[in-house]
Amino acid sequence: MIEQAAGENEDDARRDLRGVAGQIAGGVALVTTIAEGGEPHATTASAFLTVSSDPPLVAVFFANATRMHAFLRESGSFSVSVLRRGQHEIARRFARPGRPTGWIALSGLSIVHRDPRPPILADALAWLDCSVVQLVPMGDHGCFVAEVLAFDRVPEGEPLLYYRGRFHTLGGPAAPASWAPLERSDLAAEW
Numbered sequence: 001m002i003e004q005a006a007g008e009n010e011d012d013a014r015r016d017l018r019g020v021a022g023q024i025a026g027g028v029a030l031v032t033t034i035a036e037g038g039e040p041h042a043t044t045a046s047a048f049l050t051v052s053s054d055p056p057l058v059a060v061f062f063a064n065a066t067r068m069h070a071f072l073r074e075s076g077s078f079s080v081s082v083l084r085r086g087q088h089e090i091a092r093r094f095a096r097p098g099r100p101t102g103w104i105a106l107s108g109l110s111i112v113h114r115d116p117r118p119p120i121l122a123d124a125l126a127w128l129d130c131s132v133v134q135l136v137p138m139g140d141h142g143c144f145v146a147e148v149l150a151f152d153r154v155p156e157g158e159p160l161l162y163y164r165g166r167f168h169t170l171g172g173p174a175a176p177a178s179w180a181p182l183e184r185s186d187l188a189a190e191w
């Protein structure tokens with residue numbers, strides 16, 4: 001039960017919680033899976049976490065009402081293409097409810113076909129192939145915990161971010177982290 005301010009009803013409390021969630025900036029990914037019949041399905045997701053390095057585990061969270069939730073339960077595997085700056089049209093396109101599914105839905109995109117693995121975006125910032133090891137029901141969402149089977153990344157390029165219901169790009173570093181290697185530009189900056 002959500003703790004509510006005096007006089008606030010539950011709908012208001014849910015809306016307020018969505019507002020709080022919107023304050024958390026995150027990356028955006030295109031999750032792909034192969035549905036029954038061998039056709040792919042792709043859905044925009046920002047609830048994606050790397051969880052464990054040994055064994056290598058990630059988690060994605062899909063609303064119970066999404067088609068991706070049903071497809072992942074069937075297929076047990078998915079791929080993640082991490083979107084880069086400028087790919088907000090892709091993010092919008094694959095968030096639209098009721099859009100086409102299958103290969104036709106991917107038309108016009110630069111795709112890497114890797115049958116029988118799910119397709120990935122050719123110009124993704126990073127990609128991972130994952131095999132679901134656990135589905136944890138969480139209220140109106142399901143958490144799909146998955147083992148990472150393969151992955152790669154391009155070292156250059158910037159991520160697409162989602163924050164307060166809008167797509168953003170990185171504004172630049174705020175300070176170096178003591179545990180990360182210093183770069184030349186860190187030394188010149190006035191932190």
Ligand SMILES: Cc1cc2nc3c(=O)[nH]c(=O)nc-3n(C[C@H](O)[C@H](O)[C@H](O)COP(=O)(O)O)c2cc1C
Nearest residue numbers: 043044045046047061062063066067068095096097
């Ligand atoms: C930036 C962004 C991130 C999203 N992240 C998620 C997410 O992590 N999980 C989820 O269930 N829906 C998420 N959505 C909403 C789904 O993309 C949307 O409900 C979609 O229509 C579901 O498609 P499907 O039913 O074909 O799977 C996100 C939407 C946007 C715009």
